[in-house]
Every structure is written in structure tokens, then in C-alpha cells.
Amino acid sequence: MADPAMKASELVKWFGEGEAKTYAVRDVSFEAYFGEMLFIEGPSGSGKTTLLSMISGILRPNSGAMLVENRDIWSLSSDQLADFRLNTVGFVFQDYHLFPRLTTVENVAIPLILKKVEWNAAMDTSMRYLEIVGLKQRAHLAPVKLSGGEQQRVAIARAIASSPDILIFDEPTASLDGDTGRKIVDFVKKNILTEKRCIIIVTHDSRIFEYADRIMKMADGKIIGLEKGGSREE
């Protein structure tokens, strides 16, 4: 197989000290590849968000190593780490975190602005991404004017605006009705996933498992199983 997009080795994260010390993630190792959609599934509190944060340069592990595109991200300086988050990963937060005081297109442009793309060029590019997610008509509205599913698509447009190699979704369908959730994941699989991109999705929602290439099951901070997803057609 090709080089993995990312490779986690024995990642460990605990919170608290002494009596209160709890392990959120224990000795997690896995690999994810370009061109695949990897799902992470598990009960609440099993460490999924903690793991996502460690693999995306947001939360420093207590031990273990994280290679992304063969770079050990936790040995980077904080500025390099910020650049890594800016250029290599795109997030879709569970509750979107759109900026209510900015228009939809300005929201999508944020990663480009952070990359110091000139304002008008950033708006033009963002318009194209809004078009991809089918929201060009909504570009100049405030995000609060949009429905939940539309906001989710804005968040996706924002995550892909800086063309990251790795896309990370935390519970993308949790606040959507089943049908909208399926449509979004279907859309991502058909339009956003490419051979050069790796998408990791944390979810409880078994209705979307059919879109997974692989499903990694977590419990109590550990990986307890790895299955093929529902729609793998190879």
C-alpha cells in the first residue's frame, strides 16, 4: 500500500493528576490512507474527540508519536503547528462554529484570510466552494439565517477552502435529521473525497456507516476493532 496519510503510534492522553487521573486515550496506534474515509465510532466518553485532537495538532499527547504525511507533528514549534493546522488539516466542528457577525462567504474565507490570501481573491475562491456545496445564493446572508444542514455545508466549504489533505469531522450528523445527515455524508463522499485526500469522521450515527471505507471502534480509550465499511467497492 502507499504511504499512509497519517500514522499514530501508541498515543496516550490522560487528564488530571493523582486520584483524579483518568486516561482518555490509551496506546492508540493506527494508520489512515489517502483516498479513504475512515470512521471512528464508540460510546460517549470513549476518547474519540481526544484522539481527533491529537491527530490534528490541537491537543498534545502525553506520549506517543503522530506522523502526518511523514512529519512528526508534535515535534513542531507552536508556529509550525499553527501552520500545519492551517495548511494540512481542515476541521468541521460538531457545532460548526460559524461566525454570526460575518456573512456566509466571509465565514468560508477565514482559512484563506489566515493564509494571507488577499481579501477579494479570498472571497472569489470562497464563492467557488460555496458553489460546490450548493449555497452560492446564500453567500451574503448571515449564517444564522441558514438551516442546520446548510450551516453544515458552510462549515464543510470552510474546511475545504484551504484545500487541506486531511479533513476531520466530529459528529457531522449529530444535529441533523437522518435524511439530511445521509445527504451530507453522501455529498462529501462523492464530491470532497479525492485520491489525494484522507477524511476522518467521528460518529455515533449507524445510518451513515455505509459510506465508510473502514470503521475503527473505540471503547474506554482503546481501539477494540477495525472493520470494513458498508460501501467498499473494490
Added chain:
Amino acid sequence: MAGILRIAFKLLVNDKGKFAALLVGITFAVFLITMMTSMFAGILKRASSTVINIGATIWVMDPAVYTVASSIPIPDYILDAARSIDGVNYAVPLFSGGATVKLRSGVYQAVTVLGLDDTSLFGRPELIEGNIEDIYAENGFIVVKDAEFAKLDDPKLGTEFEINDNSAVVVGIAKVTSGGLFGIPSLYTTYNRAIQYLPTSRYTVSYVLIEPKNSDAIPHIKEEISKLGYEALTKDEFMEKVSTFYKYKTGLGINVLLMTVISFVVGLSISGQTFYTFILENLEKFGALKAMGAKGRELIYMILFQAGFSALTGYGLGIGLASLVIAGAKLKLPSYAAQITYTNLIFAFIMVVIIAGISSYIGVRKVIKIEPFDIFRS
């Protein structure tokens, strides 16, 4: 860089309620601070109005004199001595004293009388009516047309009145650069008539006014005068002495300072509090920006920009409002003393910078501490 500042600007300005509250706080503080200090500057300037209006380069006085009006008479030999000092072009006496005028209507009115040297009329005001030569006419007095003019029942050339039981006649109407502080009208006459009409002590000269041959002669003149036990001050030094007196010896300065501090604290609390709430409400967004790859210093620039922009806008509004109010008050009350000086503007600006600095410091501390993980997890 410009891009994130533009984002910061939109986050701030599009939050209309909070932005308005921020501006109100800062504008209010700037307005109060400017009003206070302008009023004080106006008072200080007016306290020295005679010094400004007479315009002499050097004033010789008893060292115990602190305000122009409360002069202490100087013996005549000081005038003679001053005339013989090297570097003195000329030296003349000035009489300054209070008197009571009985108007035609029978009403009494306190006035200030300035007696100008008979030969030179040094320090004479600019006349808008009448002829300066008429000051030598029998019982001639010149009335100053300032905010207090009406208190003399708007006299005209030829209007008669009594001054300390001597009859007097208006022979000229003058204008002066600076109005007085105490709200009483001013009259000019000759030195000799002044000391003849007004009760005086053994000595009659209030001040000796000196014009030096050139400014290099000033130190020598001051030294010679001080050898005689008197004090020679330049115009600016005299005004400074008067200001110092009002600032530190009258309670006026302390009160104005207190009010300024209160305005500052009120403005700081309103705007600091509002800015803090603004940052708290946007904390999640700053966290999201961090998660998306914004660097810590970029977030700091955003906050500094937001605080700085609010502060400058509030500063402009506050100064504008103060100017409007002062201009309006001057229309209604001609003797209203406030004036905005550059020092006031700079002072208010420094206050605003401090307000912005403290507000953004609080904001920056919060934003630096946020962990994007906590945002990610929510």
C-alpha cells in the same frame, strides 16, 4: 495581516449593541475629561487675563503676589531703579485696583481699574469706539466691551457715572484679547487719575512693567530686581505663577483633578467591562480561529485593533461632543470660560490609550489562555 484586521473590524462593528456601548463608554469618558480640563484651562487663562491684555515683557512685583488682582504696592524708587538697569529699554508703572461704580440707575457695581502710564499709555487696549487721546480728557475712562460690559448698563461714549464718589465719563470703548475670571467689568484710565480717584496706600505702583532692549537682557534685569528684594517675571513666568496658585493653592485644581480621575474611572469601567464581555462572548470564535491555524500574535493584533479602533472613534466623538457643548455654551453664556487646548487633547488621548490598553490587556490574557481543544470538544 490586513485581512484578519478586516475580520476583526467586522466582528466588532457588526455586533452593533456592544460596539455602541463601547463607544458610549469611551465617548463619555473623553467628553468628561475634556470638559473638565478645558474648563480648568479656560479658568487659568482668564486668571491671567490682565497679564495677557497688558502684554508687557517683564513684570516687577512683590514676591508675595500670586494673582494679578491681588497686587501689593511697590515703592516708587523701584521704578527709578528699574529705569537705570542696563538693558532696560523703558520701565513704566501700572496701577491695578478695585473700585465701586455707581451707575446712572443708582445701582452699584464693582469694577477693576487699570491705570496706564500717563506719558506712554503702555498696555493700552485697542479701541473700537472713541479716541485714545481722550483718555487725558477730564474724568475720562475707557470701558472694556467684554462679557461683563452689560453690567455697566451698556454704556456709550459720553455716558457718565460715579467712581468712588468722583464723577467719570466714558471716552472710549475697547476690546481685549482675554476676558477676566471674576465677572466684573474693567475700566482703563491714566495712572495719575487712577491713584487720584481710588484710595491707595503709601505706595501707589502695583506693577512696574519693563520692556528690555532685547531678550538677552532679561536674566540681568531679573537679577538686578531681585537684589532690590522684588521679583521680575516674564509674561509667561507670571502666568505660570498665577496658574500654579490656582492649581495648588485654591482647591480648584484638586477638585478638577478628582473629577477628571472619576471621569476616567467611569469611562474605563464602562468600556473595559463592555470590551471584556465582547471578548468573552467571542472567546469561542477566537478558539476556533486558533484551531483553524491562527497564531497567538494574530489574535493579539485583532484584539489590539478592536480596542484601538473603538478608542480612537470614541476619542473623536468625545472631543467633537465637548467642542459642540463648549461652543454652544459660549453662545448662550458669553463669559463661559472653557477652552480646549492642545494639552487637553493630548491628555484625553493618553487617557484613552490607557483605557484601550487596559481593556485589550484583559482581552488578550483571556484569548491567549483558550485551548482550542475545549472548543473542539464542545
